[in-house]
Amino acid sequence: MDSRNRLIPFAAAVLVATMLGACTTATAPDLPSAGTNLNQTQPSGPSRWELVRWQQPDGSVREIPHGDNGEPIIFEFNEGIDAAQGTVSGTSGCNRFTGSYGKTETGIRFDRIAGTRMACPPPRMALESALLKAMQTPFSTVGTQPSAGSTGRQIIWKTVDGDLLQFVEREGVGKRGARVEAAGVEKTVYIDSQRVECTGVGKMTCYRWRESPDAPWQLWYGPIEGLDFEPGVSYRLRVREYQVPNPPADASAIRWQLLKVESRTRAQ
Template identity: 25%
Template sequence: MRKGTLIPESHNQTRALRKVCMYNPDLARYELHRVWTRELEGNMKKRSVSFGWAILFVTLLVACHGSGAGVTMPAAANIEGTKWLLTEVSGAPVSPMAGEKQPHILLDPAQKKITGFAGCNNFFSGYELDGSSLKFASVGSTRMSCPDLQMSLETEVFKALDKTSAWKISEDVLLFLDGRDILARFAMAQGDERATDSELKITGAVWQWVQTLYNDDRKAVPADPTNYTVQFQEDGTLNVKADCNQKGGTYSASAEERRLSIEITHSTMAACPEGSLEDEFVRGLTAAAIYFIKDGDLFIDLKYDTGTMKFSK
């Protein structure tokens, strides 16, 4: 306190607390109680508390309690197991472009993994959740290239995940926070959007190979996609048509991390005509690392980021 005044010395802190009450009442209440405790401890020997601090405490406490319910830690069950749709990142509103799906996240409490769509690519990461504290591990993603606007959005999403240190939910709005800064806002998905994306399902359909685009800009394009197909079965086996030969094998897929591995175990031994892409097609399948589906097409990223295979139904 300054001599002759009832206003606390840290007037900027007072104004800051009022502002935080509006946007993050839980954080403001915590900070207010911390400051009040420190003031009490400093005046214990005097056995008195300044009148200015008493008025300030009551005023801010009422304001903050009017902004939310109690000083409680958020329940982890609220953030985990729910699909959240991105509505704002880095202070800018987010809305999906025509024909595009909305960026979203899903935290899996069993595996402690986050999966989602960042605007162009699907991504995955681990996370640590402790009360209101939230930290994400390094993010992995598919390697699809998109228009500049979508790529810029994706960059901001990944930056927000990297900086996130806390979270808060208020009226079905999820906030990712870095101290007092709001990094991203999410709305709780409604209705059918709550379910895991059905588009992750790759079984049943006969996928026709459209092309492979390699990272050195080479392309492999079959003259007839119907001669190069793969069909994933529910039991973990797969059927492959590679030009003039029929092949089979096994696969494993992780919808959470979009990981895919394929092993060809048997094949017919016909001699395919000159110009056949049989070997290149099979090499691509057995080099599968990550998969995703966009606009109904299946994309398989190859190991070591060497290229991407595209399939259509």
């Protein structure tokens, strides 16, 4: 049986529990906890999560990519999913995104989400638009489950519109407990005050960057994870550069994660 299909009973059980919650306080013993904390099984640290199921309020299920039918939707939490706050990055169905996150009393919220602007087939663009729109408002945690056999930890979030988004923890970039320092190198980069139009798979906007004040400008096609870029301001940044193993054909083989804004200068 496909491993993704084995996850369906978990989502269905949480949905039933959510629907019955208004009628009774009894909880079936085999249902996962509805708390927001997963620390009972793992320490804090970077973690990587894949969206494996998207159930809409009417019970229908949206088709999402899982690697066999497209690049999966991945959320990478730099401080782990249990942290009070941190930076988040990943893929949103078509493009890479970056921003910040913070825990709430009932779940999680996402802030300052920005991403690349590559063009993809219409179904993937529609899925990405729906996800980014949902991330504009906090998610409520309606179910969590520790690791079980070969399946990683799981969490189900409910959007403000009633969609249920089921994520499973994955190994790979940002694996919980991995030494992030060993995965990349630190460097200083200079970022121009304005982004410019450029062409990847489609038209998009790129940063202009260089390694020293007198070096020629180069184009940076991806995001700078953690940077809240303000047009009209040039930056000197300390970043960590990662090599991405087996990147998609339309994505960069290098990632930058912001470590420190060393200076910012407003253009005259």
